[in-house]
Amino acid sequence: MNEFDAIVIGGGPAGLAEAYDLKAAGKNVAVVENYQWGGTCPNRGCDPKKILLSGVQARDRMVQLKGKGFSGDQVPFVKWSEIEAFKETYTSKIPDGSRDGIINAGITAIEGSPKFISDYQIDVDGKIYQADNFIIATGQRPSKLNIEGNENILTSTDFMNLKSMPKKITFIGAGYIAFELATIASSTGAEVHIVHHNDRPLKEFDESFVDDLVDQLKNRGIKFHFDIDTKSIAKFDDQYVLNADDFSLVSDLVVGATGRIPNVDKLDLEKAGVKYTRHGISTNGKLQTTNPRIYAIGDVVDKVQPKLTPIAGFDATYVASVITGKNDKEIVYPAIPTLVYGGPELAKVGISTDEAKKDPDNYRIVDQDLTKWFTYYRTNESIARAKVIFNKNDEIVGATVMSNEADEVINYLTLAINKKMKHNEISNTVFAYPTPASDLQYLI
């Protein structure tokens, strides 16, 4: 029998952060992983995607400066095989590096498929392990449309590992993944289509910003097909036909990006009294499952917060503080920025414009076109825009930003929201000029 203070199930950002935190607090910890150490973000999510986006960013800078130092025929497409190979130099080291990291820290690394056999024991491929606490951190996987020919639909992981980019590629869905991967594919010169079942892509973002973003992607040549309910994908020779009512589209590859589903099905959670919904594992305000000795963290949790890497880490640190008796309060999340990467980037944090519009007595919305601001003028950006929301005390409480610098700007605004900053605190700070930070005094 192998006994531990805590066993973490899932070796992704949430599970590994949990294991490191508990080990640092003196606990005897094991982590069980059934696929790739490191999890989604560094192997097949945020990090490889952002390496592939480096090509988009480099190309966009040159496209923006056409006639201003670069002529049209000097702007090449991104060579997919080269950038994919570059991405591989990073991802290929992740699984071993992540596993070795925890082993070197004195954490036990177990490889295999765990199943609960009671609320204090799991069976991993015939071996029994026991712990006082379990932390489930098994994340999510791509959902698959329940339609005829769904075996012909690739996932975001398949896309990032393609050895060559086809001439024509179709994405089903218009959320984070479709927008980001479509932008990457288009930068290689591929003809890119996005098929969406309604006319409201990226529905969690301010609609007018999304309309602007769709226009920007159309300018890149990406073709949108809204209100198309995909019925089947048929394979003919080397091509795929997407069929819907009065609509069909032939392409060389079809990628599904219609959301992700929690990894709960292989764990025999019923044997441990852990309940879940189709959105993930149900927890209370302390991230305890319906069995109080078992916690759930990261993407696998059924929660309203967005399912992102920094939230996985935040959950992990919080649960470690609860298990080690340092904290008995419910988890409180700070303002959480979310960002669709691409060209341009679309980011938001805090109170949404819809919420603010419903309560004009308490919120003031300032919508600014930043295109002529020096930061954006010097790189000749075609669009730069920010909507900032203030409360009655003139503190910033929310923002939506779109530009090639939105990733940086949204982080500054997040800090300002969490610190309840007002205009005078920003204007009394000296920032390096000219930078997106030195623009802050005109935004807040």
Ligand SMILES: Cc1cc2nc3c(=O)[nH]c(=O)nc-3n(C[C@H](O)[C@H](O)[C@H](O)COP(=O)(O)OP(=O)(O)OC[C@H]3O[C@@H](n4cnc5c(N)ncnc54)[C@H](O)[C@@H]3O)c2cc1C
């Ligand atoms: C294409 C893509 C791009 C993304 N981009 C971003 C981004 O830019 N920024 C951002 O913040 N987030 C991004 N995300 C989301 C981010 O990857 C996740 O929020 C993050 O990885 C969640 O961490 P986690 O540890 O909860 O889950 P995961 O990273 O999914 O890790 C779960 C681990 O558990 C393992 N596991 C699953 N089932 C079992 C089982 N039965 N037994 C044992 N182990 C199991 C898995 O193999 C995996 O290693 C992206 C996701 C995708 C798919």
Ligand SMILES: NC(=O)c1ccc[n+]([C@@H]2O[C@H](COP(=O)([O-])OP(=O)(O)OC[C@H]3O[C@@H](n4cnc5c(N)ncnc54)[C@H](O)[C@@H]3O)[C@@H](O)[C@H]2O)c1
């Ligand atoms: N930049 C980032 O932070 C980032 C990037 C990628 C992924 N992620 C994470 O991964 C999650 C999953 O991303 P995603 O893009 O797969 O999901 P998503 O939930 O963002 O978008 C899915 C889209 O597919 C649409 N859809 C659903 N069924 C459909 C159908 N039958 N036909 C056509 N469209 C359909 C939905 O309406 C939605 O627009 C995100 O919610 C986020 O948590 C984050």
